[in-house]
Amino acid sequence: MVKAVFPGSFDPLTFGHLDVISRSALLFDQVIVAVGINTSKTAMFTTEEKITLISNNTKNLKNVSVLPMPDLTFKFVSSVGADVIVRGIRNVRDYEYERDIAEINHRLGNVDTVLLPSKAVYQDISSSNLKEVAKFGADISHFVPENVIKLIKLKTK
């Protein structure tokens, strides 16, 4: 039984995230989407909103659950008895960032990390790109699912 944790800020949930979640659900027995309380950047969504959005978009994936992550990833992984961290990478910048975080999590928590290369079709999705597009009221349907669009529109009125 292999339990994976997919940590992130999910501010907001995107199709890129959903692709990593659905792919992980096929590879591991259990997948916990861990919503980090992002300390440095001001978040657009509350942790509760994020959890609701992720849950509603993963109902079909029976082995996927969503939890808030109030601590460092490796501590959370140990607290839920998980075996591996999963992250997606879209470009060189992501790769170099995840390389170091994987080394730190292995050293501090003796937990491994697998990286899922983004599908080409999702590689341009980033929360900063989509928030800029949303701010000007343009079409973000390539970036995020319907219920996220609705909530963004409410927040950017």
Add this chain to the structure above:
Amino acid sequence: MVKAVFPGSFDPLTFGHLDVISRSALLFDQVIVAVGINTSKTAMFTTEEKITLISNNTKNLKNVSVLPMPDLTFKFVSSVGADVIVRGIRNVRDYEYERDIAEINHRLGNVDTVLLPSKAVYQDISSSNLKEVAKFGADISHFVPENVIKLIKLKTK
């Protein structure tokens, strides 16, 4: 039950490869190390020698087996009923190469790829680096296990 395939030329097997194999063995129910018959580059070891070296160095990993891979990876994956391809990445160059191969394998064989970021201690291991060091008779014990060293010495006498 998740079966993974770790394809490569393994010319020769290195500690970097062994790290990917042992990590994969913890993440997936079965791991098949698939020794590709590398078409373009002249190999230093025969396919049989490679398979023997890998088998002898993974005896402790009960869920790991080694097979020759005479075909494209996605065809081999389908032929052995595997679910995912595993590859290791040491730097940006590896990442960009694996990104495209993952996209091709997904399109042609509908099979996913997970990338294991190399541990920092193994990132400088490459078959070209180690062959250059070996050619001048220097110490390659950081790069490869003992039985590989012996066979390299025989071949570079």
Add this chain to the structure above:
Amino acid sequence: MVKAVFPGSFDPLTFGHLDVISRSALLFDQVIVAVGINTSKTAMFTTEEKITLISNNTKNLKNVSVLPMPDLTFKFVSSVGADVIVRGIRNVRDYEYERDIAEINHRLGNVDTVLLPSKAVYQDISSSNLKEVAKFGADISHFVPENVIKLIKLKTK
């Protein structure tokens, strides 16, 4: 007749920008320098100051005009009936950023992007580098034209 838009924050105009503008002016029938109202970063110059600086430094280029860009690039491109977006790239970081923005602009506005590789002599010019140098009163004449130097000195007195 091919009309190009060169969008940016131009905070301030640099020789790197002017190189992209003059090169574009040779390649396209019309070039509109579109001064974005940069939402996230606090700008050093007002939009009006930027437009004046760009206009005064491109008087010799008859097919170049300057406009404020209050909206997303692809919407602006459509509003002025332009055919292509032009951007300069100085390094890998720029390339990866522009790659995704080009994909988004093509998907949302069906408009193409051409990238002009920076000349080596200009690749170290960035608004953050030059503002740091200017703040300490050092020579910024490699970075920006004379009238920009004057205005920066006024602002950093």
Add this chain to the structure above:
Amino acid sequence: MVKAVFPGSFDPLTFGHLDVISRSALLFDQVIVAVGINTSKTAMFTTEEKITLISNNTKNLKNVSVLPMPDLTFKFVSSVGADVIVRGIRNVRDYEYERDIAEINHRLGNVDTVLLPSKAVYQDISSSNLKEVAKFGADISHFVPENVIKLIKLKTK
């Protein structure tokens, strides 16, 4: 009137190349696809075969022509009175290579280069990837048009 040259080895022509050609045809008055006689690598196709394949796949583009390029790019550009070189880039490796070639062509031939970022869907297309897939008889229809597939099959029988 702006005339562009798109130089390459086109061994063989791919959908990535065709995307660059059709995009260039919209941006410049004339586009010459210049088939380089690639000195270092052994080519799979003759120059004549390449020219025929490119011509047959660009019949709909009235402002596109195809010529053999027996010399360095900047000399060819000057010999046909062209104004700019167009190249496609798929990743960081391509970017860094093209950056230097653009600098050399500008210094030696005073000719500029524009880079077209590959669309995400084509970024995994490379002649080495597609030749490897073709060699094993797998589906290369994502990589190359029909007439190229036919010729490859003849050559790899």
Add this chain to the structure above:
Amino acid sequence: MVKAVFPGSFDPLTFGHLDVISRSALLFDQVIVAVGINTSKTAMFTTEEKITLISNNTKNLKNVSVLPMPDLTFKFVSSVGADVIVRGIRNVRDYEYERDIAEINHRLGNVDTVLLPSKAVYQDISSSNLKEVAKFGADISHFVPENVIKLIKLKTK
């Protein structure tokens, strides 16, 4: 006699910095660790605290001294009669940043820069990573020496 300056914000001093300092001390007759008054980012440590921490951790290196750097690096280098700037690089992002800063320092101050590639074991050390780990009270002994740990604990109580 060759005098080197190792400039940085040292917020805080890390084992990566200490590795660069000790390596520089072997290569150059004198090494001045120049503590920059970092203008843009809010610092966790005062300049005095930084200087004390660096001094206490380099007592064994007789040719190393520590000074505050209130100005641009190239001006400081000239003011102390130094000959070269030393910087460490951990990844591609660092390399591209240092490449441009080296070009600017050479142009403005006619001073050269040498880059020390980080040892693999230290490449994941960054002030942002360690501050995030420290904030959650986890073990930062891989990142920083003992006296820095103590001061961080005081500051993050």
Add this chain to the structure above:
Amino acid sequence: MVKAVFPGSFDPLTFGHLDVISRSALLFDQVIVAVGINTSKTAMFTTEEKITLISNNTKNLKNVSVLPMPDLTFKFVSSVGADVIVRGIRNVRDYEYERDIAEINHRLGNVDTVLLPSKAVYQDISSSNLKEVAKFGADISHFVPENVIKLIKLKTK
């Protein structure tokens, strides 16, 4: 007294190499340019020709000497009692290659490596670029000094 070794294949000597040599000569008491007998690639120049070309172009640098390097770099460094290896880097590809070689030389020979970032003006110089330009008889005076041009012309007649 600090003795540096600048190893390379120098096939042929370029202005990029000469820039690294002259900069090293200012930083270290002695600089040995070590001409490697490049095992994998077919060299255009003999080792003797290379040594003559380098010597003739560094006569003004009293602390620079040139030696053939028949062995691995770290063994050569030890054999001449040197303290550090110097290498130049022009781009990301160079950086990632040198990062690993520096780690190997440090592990096998306990010798450090300093990297000199190429000046922007020289970053496009590579032996493959210049040989391609030379083969077609174009101007290579930006790449290599006069005596190298003469010898190349002789060899490519």
